[in-house]
Amino acid sequence: MMDAIQKTLxxxxxxxxxxxxxxxxxxxNGSLHGKNDSENISIVKKEDKPxxxxxxxxxxxxxxxxxxxxxxxSGLKEVVYNDFHVGADCDVTIVAGCGIHNxxxxxxxxxxxxxxxxAEGARIKYVEKHYGQGDGNGKNVMNPTTVVVMxxxxxMEMETAQIKGVDSTKRDTRATLAxxxxxxxxxxxxxxxxxxxxxxxxxDLNGENCATHVISRSVAKDKSRQSFLSxxxxxxxxxxxxxxxxxxxxxxxxxxxxxxxxxxxxxSLIHEAAIGKIAGEQLIKLMTLGLTEKExxxxxxxxxxx
Amino acid sequence: MLEFINxxxxxxxxxxxxxxxxxxxxxxxxxxxGPNGGGKSTMAKLIAGIYMPTSGRILLDGEDITNLxxxxxxxxxxxxxxxxxxxxxxxxVKELISIASGKNISVSEACQYLSEVGLxxxxxxxxxxxxxxxxxxxxxxxxxxxxxxxxxxxxxxxxEAGIDLWSFNNLIQVFRSMYxxxxxxxxxxxxxxxxxxxxxxxxxxxGGEIAAYGAKNQILPExxxxxxxxxFTKEACK
Numbered sequence: 001m002m003d004a005i006q007k008t009l010x011x012x013x014x015x016x017x018x019x020x021x022x023x024x025x026x027x028x029n030g031s032l033h034g035k036n037d038s039e040n041i042s043i044v045k046k047e048d049k050p051x052x053x054x055x056x057x058x059x060x061x062x063x064x065x066x067x068x069x070x071x072x073x074s075g076l077k078e079v080v081y082n083d084f085h086v087g088a089d090c091d092v093t094i095v096a097g098c099g100i101h102n103x104x105x106x107x108x109x110x111x112x113x114x115x116x117x118x119a120e121g122a123r124i125k126y127v128e129k130h131y132g133q134g135d136g137n138g139k140n141v142m143n144p145t146t147v148v149v150m151x152x153x154x155x156m157e158m159e160t161a162q163i164k165g166v167d168s169t170k171r172d173t174r175a176t177l178a179x180x181x182x183x184x185x186x187x188x189x190x191x192x193x194x195x196x197x198x199x200x201x202x203x204d205l206n207g208e209n210c211a212t213h214v215i216s217r218s219v220a221k222d223k224s225r226q227s228f229l230s231x232x233x234x235x236x237x238x239x240x241x242x243x244x245x246x247x248x249x250x251x252x253x254x255x256x257x258x259x260x261x262x263x264x265x266x267x268s269l270i271h272e273a274a275i276g277k278i279a280g281e282q283l284i285k286l287m288t289l290g291l292t293e294k295e296x297x298x299x300x301x302x303x304x305x306x
Numbered sequence: 307m308l309e310f311i312n313x314x315x316x317x318x319x320x321x322x323x324x325x326x327x328x329x330x331x332x333x334x335x336x337x338x339x340g341p342n343g344g345g346k347s348t349m350a351k352l353i354a355g356i357y358m359p360t361s362g363r364i365l366l367d368g369e370d371i372t373n374l375x376x377x378x379x380x381x382x383x384x385x386x387x388x389x390x391x392x393x394x395x396x397x398x399v400k401e402l403i404s405i406a407s408g409k410n411i412s413v414s415e416a417c418q419y420l421s422e423v424g425l426x427x428x429x430x431x432x433x434x435x436x437x438x439x440x441x442x443x444x445x446x447x448x449x450x451x452x453x454x455x456x457x458x459x460x461x462x463x464x465x466e467a468g469i470d471l472w473s474f475n476n477l478i479q480v481f482r483s484m485y486x487x488x489x490x491x492x493x494x495x496x497x498x499x500x501x502x503x504x505x506x507x508x509x510x511x512x513g514g515e516i517a518a519y520g521a522k523n524q525i526l527p528e529x530x531x532x533x534x535x536x537x538f539t540k541e542a543c544k
Contacts, residue, residue, distance in 0.1 A: 217395075245395070285392040287376040288354055288385065289406045289451065299405065303396030 002028070005072050005101045012131040013097030014068045023065035025052050027080065029073045041065055041092075051081035051113075054094075058087030058119065069098040074138050075106020081113045088119040088151075095127045098142055100165075102134035109141040116147070118154040118181075125157045132165030139167040148175035150183060152207065161188045162197065163305065171199040177238075179207035187216040188305045191224035191252070201230040205238035205267065214242040219301050220252035227255040234260070234267025243272040247304060307332040308353065308459060308491075313362030315348055323348045325514040326362065331493065335485055337505035337522075338495045339529070345514040346495045347389060350461045353493075354386035355379040366459070383458035383490075387451070389467055391444035393436050399447055400431040406451040419450040422483070424476045441468040449480060458490045466498050478504065502526055 002010065006028060010016050019026060019034060023041035026033045035043045035052070040060035044053045054065070067082065084094065102108045118124055132140030142162075150156060162169060175183050183203060191197050203212045212232060220226045232240035244256040260269035278300050286296035308331040315324040324345050338346050351357040352364065355376040363372045371379055394402070403419055404411050411419075417427035423446035433439065435447065445468050452460050469477055478500055485492060485504070494501055502508055508525040510518040518525055 279392070281388075281392045282394060284356055284376060285388065286405065288356075288380050289402075289455065290377060290380040290408060291405065292377050299397065299401075300394065303394055303401070306396045 002033075002070075003072070006070050009070045009072065009099030009101055009131065009133075010068055012133075013070075013099040013129045014066050014095055016066065016068070020066045022063065023054075025054075025065075025067045027067075027069045029071060030076055030078050038063065038065075046081060049081050050078060051083070054082065054084045056084070056086045056090050056092055058089055060087065060090045060092055062091060064093035064095065066095045068096070069110055069112065070101075071099070071108050071110055072101040074102050074104025074108060074134075074136060077107070077109040079111045079113065082115070084114065084116045086116060086118045086122045086124050086154075088121050090119070090122040090124065092123075093125040093127070097127075097129040097131070098144075099131045100134070100140040100142070102132070102138040102140050103136045104134075105137045107139045107141060109143070111143040111145070113145045114147070116149065116156070118148065118150045118156055120151040121153050122151075123155045126159070128158070128160045130160075130162040130166050130169065132167065134165070140165055141168045142166050143170045144172075146171075146173045148173070148183065150175065150177045150181040150210075152178045153180040154178075155182045157184045157186075159186045159188075161305075163188070163190050164192075166197070167193075167195050169197045169199075171197075173200065174202045175212070176204045177207050177210035177212065179209060181207055181210045183212045185212070185214045187214075187218075189216070189218040189226065190221070190301070190305055191218075191226055192221040193224060194222070195224040196226075197224075198227040199229070201232075201242070203230075203232045203240065205232065205234045205240055206236055208237050210236070211239045212241070214258075216244045217246070217304060218244075218254070219247045219249065219305060220254050221249045223251045225253045227257075228273075229257045229259070230271075231259045231261065232269055232271070234262045234264055234269050236264050237266035238264070238268070240267070240269040241271075244274070245272075245304075246275040247301065248275055248277055307365075307367055308493075309365040310349075310352075311363045311365070313352060313359045313364060315345075315352060315357055316360045323514050324352065324359070327514075327516055328362075329509070329516055329519060331491070331507075331509075333491070333506040335481075335492045335504065335506045336494075336509060337502045337507075338493065338509045338511055339497060339502060340511040340517065344512045346511050347463050349511060350386065350463050350493070350495055353379075353459075353461055354384055356386070380457075385452045385455045385457045385460045387448045387460070387462040387465060389463040389495075391441075391448040393439075393444070395434065395436050397435055398431065399433050399435055402435055402447070403451055403454045407454040407456075411454070419454050420447075422453060423447070423450045423480055424473060425450070442470055442473060445469055446473070449477075453480075453484065456488060456490065460484070460490055460492050462492070462494045462496075464495050464497070466496060466501060474498075474500075477501075499526070499530065502529070
């Protein structure tokens with residue numbers, strides 16, 4: 001049974017009140033709490049290291065699976081390896097997420113290393129939410145690594161969100177795309193207090209007519225620091241777009257380095273980066289509609305990260 | 307009723323934009339016109355609280371609102387449609403109209419406000435108010451927000467700017483129906499004769515002062531006469 005804190009974490013990272021229907025794997029405080037296979041999705045616990053292998057049968061359509069991780073024991077540190085084998089012509093949604101509740105003084109850390117093997121023609125939507133809470137002095141640390149290997153004509157949408165309570169995060173995402181493959185990444189981050197968030201994306205556009213969009217929106221408040229680095233390498237006839245859009249507030253610091261590298265004459269690559277405070281005219285407009293300055297600021301930030 | 311008592315406004319570098327204006331606006335539909343740079347938009351921003359007067363007082367229905375914030379004035383019933391509407395990444399048309407009306411409005415209510423300004427709600431309610439909307443679309447959404455607020459004083463800063471000719475006819479209709487439907491007062495800053503023509507009174511602001519203020523029937527012929535007397539027009543007609 002999950003306790004109240006664990007249920008709160010589960011709701012925050014997966015939008016679930018109880019263990020989900022269908023295929024799922026729930027990890028709590030460093031061990032596998034429960035798992036369930038479906039007809040098309042099987043989950044196998046790794047024998048040599050912590051983690052699971054997920055096998056999705058070719059042709060599986062309109063199925064979703066959840067793999068939340070919850071940490072409510074202060075000071076726990078873990079590295080987990082999850083490998084996703086997505087069969088050809090699948091159309092599936094995978095919801096991952098990590099919630100940490102740290103009420104002690106030890107540093108809690110979860111490092112999930114997720115590797116996706118997306119077979120030919122498969123479509124996958126991958127959603128990952130990170131959330132931290134706790135009333136102790138211990139820090140909540142999450143360092144996710146995502147490796148994506150995309151076969152011909154496959155399609156992947158990756159949505160990551162880290163909105164609250166994670167003191168330190170270093171996200172590494174590496175992807176290689178074959179002919180006709182498409183990868184869309186949407187990242188949303190809000191940092192506050194003295195938090196630190198670093199994200200690195202490396203996308204190798206190796207196949208002909210493959211494409212990527214790597215889009216990051218972030219808000220840095222208080223004394224927090226953020227660093228966004230992306231490397232989109234066009235190694236064939238391909239298109240790549242990387243964009244970082246950040247709102248900076250208070251005494252925060254934001255670094256954005258969207259890098260594009262063309263190694264082929266038909267590689268079409270675009271990068272954009274914008275960092276700025278909330279525009280005064282946006283605040284004024286909402287204040288003329290009756291909001292206070294603080295309410296206006298909240299609306300602008302929430303909309304930006306929606 | 308809105309009252310300016312000897313209101314002046316100077317910029318930080320000491321340029322006097324409004325020079326001791328005193329006037330009362332107690333008609334339901336007043337147009338403010340005058341040459342560019344004459345102080346019209348500054349007057350509107352002084353009313354909305356975006357600028358604070360350097361000296362003088364502003365009263366709304368007898369209450370001194372000079373030192374009230376933008377938010378407090380909004381709560382007192384002042385609405386202000388910007389000349390250059392603001393864009394918001396991630397905030398939808400429906401959300402903005404909801405904020406304006408002070409409650410979470412239904413799709414049919416949003417539809418009503420948007421159709422009044424010539425927009426099909428289905429195409430717009432879930433659109434973000436960002437760079438994907440054209441200047442004309444943003445202007446109409448701006449007017450829809452003021453409609454949704456339904457306050458006792460609505461100020462429009464050059465609502466015709468950026469609106470195409472076809473939409474302009476509808477715009478006149480929007481103001482006509484607003485005038486008929488609501489009990490509030492409308493103040494419009496405009497250069498357009500057809501907008502001035504539907505006002506009860508016209509204020510001419512030039513060089514930071516009131517150059518003329520009176521009934522439309524009195525002011526409009528003078529303005530049009532002044533245009534007819536333009537040296538360039540006369541020379542062009544020779």
